[in-house]
Amino acid sequence: MIVILKKNPDREQLENLSNWLKSQGLSIHQSEGENSLVLGLVGDTADLDMELIRALDIVKDVKRVQEPYKNANRYFHPEDTVVSVGDTRIGGGYFQMIAGPCSVESPEQICEIARRVKAAGATLLRGGAFKPRTSPYAFQGLKAQGLELLLEAKKETGLPIVTEIMDLSQLDLFADVDVIQVGARNMQNFELLRQLGRTKQPILLKRGLANTLQELLMSAEYIMAGGNENIILCERGIRTFETATRNTLDLSAIPMLHKMTHLPVIVDPSHATGIAKLVKPMALAAAVCGADGLIIEVHNDPMHALCDGSQSLTPEQFDALADEVRAVLPFRCKSEF
């Protein structure tokens, strides 16, 4: 950490600051600039409150030298992490398509869609049992029953399942779920992250609507600090001033995350855009710029879907998308960091 002091700082205050920093186990390199004095702090500054130092009268600014995430940091772990879900692998060159309905609605619906997306090339099945909905008056998912229907669809098709947990109290119900999804609104539900760190199941961690890439990695760090390193990151659109699309899909996050971390990164073009006709172009774009996979909403009857029908593809549209994605995969960009 670098502390930039005003020119000719009050000597007593400077001594106080120096003593306090040393009491935190840090050593100090001092160097004089034209209009400021710079202190370089050597030692573990991860827990130091840089805002507090910045608030001091003699201090102009404070800059962090080291990223605050360790386990998730590619700088310390240069090799790609490959997450295994049964025989399926994601990351380190392995690309997977996850597909299925927004919500599980009935045994027929989920099994029919599971068969269709498997035939099209999807290797994992998604489906919501517990649904986070902005309105208390909207359909909230089939809950425990929905999880059972997903497991049935898995038995029929062999596809491992991905589904979202909304609250810690549901964790026991998720024992047989292959990949536990943490939704965008829960990205900073730290109690939930901490507990998921004690499971062994792979976690699909979605980026929050207003969260930076660094914050996404800090949330991954929560899970990893507990011992679970099977994390798949997911870009699903951020909130900006633009209202033509539901969110703004940040595809430059893909190569940037590949630089920052060794964890695999997938993209959710369905929730990012909210518009079925934008899903295919964004899926292709995500694939060529280096994403390790896609998660796509597919429904056999979008007009009657109980939620998010407008962004769902029909199975026929997903067939076409999967074909086109496969065609561009050989041209996928490799990160050069």
Added chain:
Amino acid sequence: MIVILKKNPDREQLENLSNWLKSQGLSIHQSEGENSLVLGLVGDTADLDMELIRALDIVKDVKRVQEPYKNANRYFHPEDTVVSVGDTRIGGGYFQMIAGPCSVESPEQICEIARRVKAAGATLLRGGAFKPRTSPYAFQGLKAQGLELLLEAKKETGLPIVTEIMDLSQLDLFADVDVIQVGARNMQNFELLRQLGRTKQPILLKRGLANTLQELLMSAEYIMAGGNENIILCERGIRTFETATRNTLDLSAIPMLHKMTHLPVIVDPSHATGIAKLVKPMALAAAVCGADGLIIEVHNDPMHALCDGSQSLTPEQFDALADEVRAVLPFRCKSEF
């Protein structure tokens, strides 16, 4: 709801849409514009998926006429809600100052600060026992022990306490807490909101960093739908591109929320700015533009505070702030909606 169709829509598709809308219990008023045909839907459209209709080929756009929140809507409840916490009232002309440390650290610390902020005029005591921290390596609060210390400080000073719940599993521990705070990161933790709707305790609901005023009211609606109408809304800064301050305090939200809802609205200038020297000017601004209260961080030793010391005021600084706020209260702007 208004559905805007393209000129000369396909007749069969139009009939399908009309039949489907009628099957949802709606009646339809049709009117012809220059370049479009407009359907006015009459009936309860709260559950209708407007994005789904928008995705149809014959549809140009869909517009909502009615806000999706009901219980929180001033249109249906024109009188101000006054929330009572013991003998203390907030809203409808009653203005309160809530103050205390970011984190409870020790019996001496919380009691000393409680005495000081009470003497300065605060009527509720805040303090964090469970702390949401971006880094898993940072201090996470004293948890259950912190709650006990808060209750002790309440016994000593008589100040009702406000503290944050981070997870449903903590709810039993909050039985004696006077006001349960839902933090910005939990504003859309719908399971938590739903359960809080079944308690009788007042809820302090903070606006999420990237949430619109309408979404804030939808989250209040979750709590109200369960039967708990004692909700205090809190503006605490939103995330924007500006990095000079930690967040951007949206003070126009105060009169705007007073137009949209009957619930009281307070402001947290400490978290919004992240900078101690900005707290007083923003507190004064919030008070005169109509806020029903303030929640302010105060610490007797900010340099050694275990978290967020940089935005905390000393008790002396809070004395000055409280005096200046009281001086402007007679000039507080009344909303004219």
Added chain:
Amino acid sequence: MIVILKKNPDREQLENLSNWLKSQGLSIHQSEGENSLVLGLVGDTADLDMELIRALDIVKDVKRVQEPYKNANRYFHPEDTVVSVGDTRIGGGYFQMIAGPCSVESPEQICEIARRVKAAGATLLRGGAFKPRTSPYAFQGLKAQGLELLLEAKKETGLPIVTEIMDLSQLDLFADVDVIQVGARNMQNFELLRQLGRTKQPILLKRGLANTLQELLMSAEYIMAGGNENIILCERGIRTFETATRNTLDLSAIPMLHKMTHLPVIVDPSHATGIAKLVKPMALAAAVCGADGLIIEVHNDPMHALCDGSQSLTPEQFDALADEVRAVLPFRCKSEF
């Protein structure tokens, strides 16, 4: 336009509003909802101030039915516009790569780079003569002399040139420029747009950092209203809360703009990301999701470039990018609107 009134509006105010609307040449369809009365306005509402109507006491809300842009609207002009620059065409299936240095620095530099990017497959040469710089102390471009050097490079290589105009006073100097670029910061310089509408030269119109797609089309509309329909739109990143990349490249804008307008749309991954190593993945992503072209910064000596060296590719890196872009072009997504 749709005007939503409160239930049981004051009769006199309603009559005043109705009379005023009729005096603007509009006819009114009235329909009654459950909690509101809805007025549908028929006629030309492009000039009507919807905010003014919204401010009336009896009005709950006002919604626009018709987009405010006409000439740029695909709804009225379904065929793709193809812009011709000499023998080179952009749009309607024609894809072009524009490349060159951020700034023109010397005859050797611009000619050398022009030869290299032409050899790699670029069909237009970009280069800045007038440079908008955030700091008054930074290099501001070679100005008129820079334009001459560009024309020399054109003579040598045959590549048409693209360069930015910063102010109306420079317009005479741009007589021989093939494509006049309007930078992001000038997207709403309405005087400039109006004058460019009177030229015949193709205009490359960049999206502003905080401008919506609709505002981009309104700016195109300014140029088109003057008679110049040769406009190429350019997505170059928008400003969001994320700081890991300089801007956030909004690639979903590509298919969305193709839905909204018939004008060609290209992408500038160099300015959007600000990081050389992100340029190739974003260029590939832009190409497959349907962009009509790319504009890329290339410099033979980025380490000594007078501006924006960090986002420039070397000619060798551009060779590789151009090869990879060509490889994915056959798989480019066609818009299905």
Added chain:
Amino acid sequence: MIVILKKNPDREQLENLSNWLKSQGLSIHQSEGENSLVLGLVGDTADLDMELIRALDIVKDVKRVQEPYKNANRYFHPEDTVVSVGDTRIGGGYFQMIAGPCSVESPEQICEIARRVKAAGATLLRGGAFKPRTSPYAFQGLKAQGLELLLEAKKETGLPIVTEIMDLSQLDLFADVDVIQVGARNMQNFELLRQLGRTKQPILLKRGLANTLQELLMSAEYIMAGGNENIILCERGIRTFETATRNTLDLSAIPMLHKMTHLPVIVDPSHATGIAKLVKPMALAAAVCGADGLIIEVHNDPMHALCDGSQSLTPEQFDALADEVRAVLPFRCKSEF
């Protein structure tokens, strides 16, 4: 400037970088951290491209120690700047209200409004002659004739006038204008700023919709670099995801700018909110948190105003606002930086 290198950097690359930095006239302090090597650069780094250095393989990050603005920097000029407009002063404790219509429409309109706002206590008259409008089909202002009408109103009332310049070509027409306004969309029109630096007239510089405080000061720096130090900054709302108000008024910018710069700062609550009923609460808030003045839209007949009627106050509403602002002025917060 601080350059953070990866651990054990390639020796040849490090030597190249060191030599290049020295060739720019800088000296280097080197200090070793746990996971990185840090170079402190001493000398004038204002022109150094930090992104370029960051792009090097051996470099982890680069941090700026010194703000890039000099003339506008309070660090170098601790005393408040007071801008004089005739006998009227703004800044350094002097607070002024600027009021008038969005657009000048007729001699009667502007003179009537001028008399009314003067009677209410406004000390400068605003009014638009050249109007930046998003739509080419909207009213664009009376232009040169509008300026004449403003000067007439000045002759009648004695109020100095403030009006917006949209393009350099209009500069000659502005010879008798007391304060030249640079609108939000022109905040980074660098050619215009440079020329205004050569005039002697006070400049009212509005913050751009997506511009940081630092960028605002860099634009002030452009004007000051030319010799004109009579600059009044204006916060007028920034663009965020929130759509309930037109923009988000960033009032914490007021004390923050007072920390960063010695220039006076005023607030425009009319454009920030776009809603007449929000103007008074935001005006009061701006005044108490330390603004040096207000600029407010007033129209004698908002229902028939040719532009932005919905955010205009009636003269009666402005009377009330002015009274209430005067009442809180004694309680205005003084910055403590």
